[in-house]
Every structure is written in C-alpha cells, then in structure tokens.
Amino acid sequence: MTCNLLGGFVWLSPKLGIQERDRHAENISQLEHEVAESADRLKxxxxxxxxxxxxxxxxxxxxxxxxxxxxxAGCQLGDLKAEMARLVAENANLKKMVEERDEKLSSSADELATIQAAKEEAEAELLRNFEEIEELLKQSFLRAVCQAHVLYGGPSAFGDFDLDHEVYQDRLMLSAEASALAAQEVESTEAGEGECLEGNQG
Known part of the structure; x- marks a missing residue:
C-alpha cells in the first residue's frame, strides 16, 4: 500500500502492467504471423x-x-466451327476464372490491410500502456519517498525524480553508468583476490 499526494492510499501492482504488456506483445507477434501468412497467400x-x-x-x-x-481448309469448316465454339466456351471459362482470381486477390488484399491495421492499433495500445506503466512507476516512487520523508524526517520529498538515475557512492548518476562502475569494482576486487591467492601459493 502506498500514499498519493492527496493523502489517500492506493494498492499498486506493477506486475499487472507487465502482464498487460506481455499480452499485447504476444498479440502483436500473432498479428505479424498472420500478416506473413496473408502475404504468402497473396503471392x-x-x-x-x-x-x-x-x-x-x-x-x-x-x-x-x-x-x-x-x-x-474449307472442307473442314464444320469441324473448325465446333472447335471455335469449344475455344470460345473455354475462353469464357478462363475469363471467369480470372475474375474469380481477381476477387480472391482483392479479398486477400483487404484481409491483409485489416490485419495490418489491427497490428498498428495493438502497437499503439502497447505504447500507451508503456507510458502509463512508466507514469505509474514514477508516482509509486514519489509516494514511497513521501512516506520515507514522513516516517524518517529529512528534506522535502518533492522534486524532480528520474527513474533512469540512481545513487551510487553518494552521487546521482545514470543507472547504466552506475552499473558499469559497480562491475569495474567487482572485477578489480576479484583481480586483487586472485593476486593475493597466487602470492600465498608461492
């Protein structure tokens, strides 16, 4: 349970936001698969x-x-007329097949456009959810700082807070920079322990 700026209490569950994000990511993956299948059928x-x-x-x-x-060969005119009639009928059938193919192509194009629109809508919704989750995390962090200020005293709890920064060795820096410095310290410590161990073995 965390406090808000108006003094109320709200129960926040970042896990729900993450599950929602995963669900939308899965929907996008499925839509991309359907787009690929529709494109293959269209091809x-x-x-x-x-x-x-x-x-x-x-x-x-x-x-x-x-x-x-x-x-x-005029003597074969009767047979030729029959053949011509057959060809005309076959050409009519082929024309009909072309028209049916065109209808199917148009339907496939419409289906592809519908799937693409659904994919874009899901991506936009996922982006909105990311923004909402980020704002929720910021508000949760501010509420935690507010509680710490009330419980333990100290300077004002209001100010600009950035989730991309953290405190490392009493300095505010980017999280990536702090992680890099911490990794360097670990490597340095391990190297020192290794030299010490080699010295003892010698």
Whole structure:
C-alpha cells in the first residue's frame, strides 16, 4: 500500500502492467504471423493469376492458328466451327476464372490491410500502456519517498525524480553508468583476490 499526494492510499501492482504488456506483445507477434501468412497467400495467388494469363495468351494464339487453318481448309469448316465454339466456351471459362482470381486477390488484399491495421492499433495500445506503466512507476516512487520523508524526517520529498538515475557512492548518476562502475569494482576486487591467492601459493 502506498500514499498519493492527496493523502489517500492506493494498492499498486506493477506486475499487472507487465502482464498487460506481455499480452499485447504476444498479440502483436500473432498479428505479424498472420500478416506473413496473408502475404504468402497473396503471392501465391499472384503467381497463379500470372500462369492463368499466360494460358489465356496461349489459347488466343492457338485460336488464331486455328482460324488460319480454317481459311486454308474449307472442307473442314464444320469441324473448325465446333472447335471455335469449344475455344470460345473455354475462353469464357478462363475469363471467369480470372475474375474469380481477381476477387480472391482483392479479398486477400483487404484481409491483409485489416490485419495490418489491427497490428498498428495493438502497437499503439502497447505504447500507451508503456507510458502509463512508466507514469505509474514514477508516482509509486514519489509516494514511497513521501512516506520515507514522513516516517524518517529529512528534506522535502518533492522534486524532480528520474527513474533512469540512481545513487551510487553518494552521487546521482545514470543507472547504466552506475552499473558499469559497480562491475569495474567487482572485477578489480576479484583481480586483487586472485593476486593475493597466487602470492600465498608461492
């Protein structure tokens, strides 16, 4: 339980904020996976559409050749007309297939856009949660300092506090700098102990 600036008491649970962040991160990962799958399906549909267009082009060339042969072989005109009718029907079917492919491509593009929008919304919500958690931590820290001031006395507990800084050897510095100095001290201590141990063995 911590105090706020108005004297009330609020129970804060940073773990809930972290769980919420993890949940949103997992949602983003799932959305990214769905985007990748949709993009793959869209690529496959585009490839299929390209193959279908090539097939139509080949059919058109074949039909033109058939027309040329019909002009040279009038005795086979009846058979040629039947073949032309078949080609026209097949071309109609191919055109219908192209239209269906286009509809599927459009649907896939819409689905991809929807998933992308959901991903961007989840990322924005995650960013908002990060900001709220950071503000919550700052407020919690200030309340703890306020309580320490009331319980133990000392200078005013109000001022500018920065979660990126900490006190190391009675100095306020960046947390990264303090960690580096602490690591150097540990290395220095271990090196000194090693030299001492070697001296005793000698």
């Amino acid at each position: 496959q549909a585009l490839e299929a559409n390209s193959e279908l267009s090539e097939k139509i082009a080949r059919e058109v060339v074949e039909r033109e050749l058939a027309q040329h042969d019909a002009a040279e």
